[in-house]
Amino acid sequence: MARGFGEVGELAVRSMEIMAAGEPADFEAVVHPRAVNREGVAEPMACRGLGPAAFYATALWLRRAFADLAWDVHAVVTEGDTAVVHATMSGRQVGPFVSYDPEGGVAQAFPATGKTFAITQTHWLRVADGKVIEHWANRDDLGMSMQLGWNPPTPAYLLRMHRATKQARKAEAA
Template sequence: MSDMGSGDRLDFDRTIHPDAINREAATEPSACRGRGPAAFWASAQWLRSAFPQVRHEVNHVVTESDLVVIHATMSGTHEGPFVLYGPDGEVRQAFAPTHKRFAVDQTHWFRMAQGLVVEHWASRDDMGMAEQLGWVPPSPMYLVRCARARRRAAAESRAQRDR
């Protein structure tokens, strides 16, 4: 499997089927919502932009028929804005960098075909991550920083679309 934290584009091309879908991309940038290695690579780049040293430590792997289930611990430091997008691709929320570390459990499900990932979905501890990073409960100053981060992300998103 390609590593969202350290794999390069060629790794994604070698492990992701051209028609693969990431069922977890609903709040990611539009480029992540497509199919195939390019969309999965876009997800990795999006994740790395907020958590440059993101890491997934594999705790358990279970395989059954065409399914591979990985229980992992995702960890990293929040160094860049973590931006969430709406269905229309518009910036919905941005969490300003806190420079705090986090470690949370996740379970990733992969459907495989011909040795390649064709589908991915996950169960994550997003609330645990939010608490560790200080997103909840937010301080008044952090809300201001998030509003600024959202405005910057929205302006950057508009500029990219206009190119």
């Protein structure tokens, strides 16, 4: 569906939309085989690779933690092969959100709270050969953590985080 963002802008927006509900074929159609997600450093190892499979792994990682994922696009600016998308990401936490350390181990797990969030983000996407080849973002992670009740944590939530982190590390080791 054309929204007047131009070819590069439309591709950038589509690459974000498929994170919520896209299948592998959707990622193959939009993501370049050599694409890199610069945000993958705090994600599972499968997300740190190149190409559609790594981007799909990021989508699955997000979907495990958040239901009702959506990106409400406010503005798209393009110049040459680059698009900048200003959007609000929203969802509801239904599973643990697990972050990873640089070596790929579980750094922290935030157990599900059932709460909703809506945070602004700016995504930068570069296109080559008609597909997204690079992504990086600026996100309001603190705002999300406050809306979801992670921060400031209550003593009970800290205990739940400790248990969730242990469970996530055990699951990764299996």
